[in-house]
Amino acid sequence: METFFISRLDPLLKALAGETDVYIPKKYGEHYLYVKFESASATEIEFNTIRACTPVKEFLFPLRELAARLPTDLELKEIKPFTVFGLKECDLHAIEILDKVFKEDDFEDALYVKRRERMFLVSTDCTEAGETCFCNLFGGKGFPIGGSDLNVSKIKDGFLVETVSQKGKDFISRHSGLFADAPKQLVVERDENRAKVRSQLEKQNSRLAFNRSIKSIIENCDDSELFDSQAENCIECQACTRVCPTCHCFYLDDAKQKDYFVKMKIWDSCMRMAYAAVAGGANPRKVLGDRIKHRLMHKFAYFLDRYGIDMCVGCGRCVDADAGGMDLREVLIKLNQSLKGKA
Secondary structure: OOEEEEOOOHHHHHHHHOOOEEEEEEEEOOEEEEEEOOOOOOOOOOOOOOOOOOOOHHHHOOOEEEEEEEOOOOOOOOOOOEEEEEEOHHHHHHHHHHHHHHOOHHHOOHHHHHHHHHEEEEEEOOOOOOOOOOHHHHOOOOOOOOOOOEEEEEEOOEEEEEEOOHHHHHHHHHOHHHOEEOOHHHHHHHHHHHHHHHHHHHHHOHHHOOOOOHHHHHHOOOOOOHHHHHHOOOOOOOHHHHHOOOOOOEEEEEEEOOOOEEEEEEEOOOOOHHHHOOOOOOOOOOOHHHHHHHHHHHHHHHHHHHHOOOOOOOOOHHHHHOOOOOOHHHHHHHHHHHOOOOO
């Protein structure tokens, strides 16, 4: 990895926009959402302090897309190269998780793979820990250590740009005039900033330092009444799964057009009552508490058993979005407390 200095973000983004479509975070109220960067516009360039509300899966796994066409085959449209700027460490971990699902051997999703190949990732360090962030529970540090093409760190008088992949190195080579060498003292400043954020994360999540794995907690609380008590306030809005960057369930909807049929792929949610219903009318998860428990089992047990990685990245989006006030962190704390004194 090589590290360079640049005083402003505008030249970097304009160079990226000269090669790809670029999406950047823009602040609306207290939250960041992604918008398309236009070189000629007066769009304010913001360095997002924490992750955006927009889950990165929207760029790779759209809410709704055409998956098949009958009787003639669907011709995949050419996807233009695009860049997503401002991805945080939790976003990169989410992409790693999605890759395991949509690029898995015989189950490879051609639509996902094509977007993934065209995507240029520019990650950025977190400059603070959000109130709902708990990524350190899953190995997060508040700054990326891989998984992107370039990483940008904010320092007092500008930004440090670090090459992560070969694509990132090639980009820097093509635009070497924009960058200067990074003196050692700037790298030290960056490292000090990172240490502060990491310390903040650990301090605010100290109650989550469990004496057993989350998988063990969930699996040993199968008969807990907490899932049903949480269901009392849940309004089944499904926001928790919509904003989650790793939830990837979808259903296929058939529709008739003029002289052909289409199959649409649309996001689904395990929190929806009809999600588990079968053709004969039976539904093993009619009870909302059972659906909440299933969601946590998938996050922390089933996925881990299959792929060797938790399906949660600790981004806290579900906590921010949940209209019923469910806080995943509090649920885990209460479940862990219920196991005290048990083997």
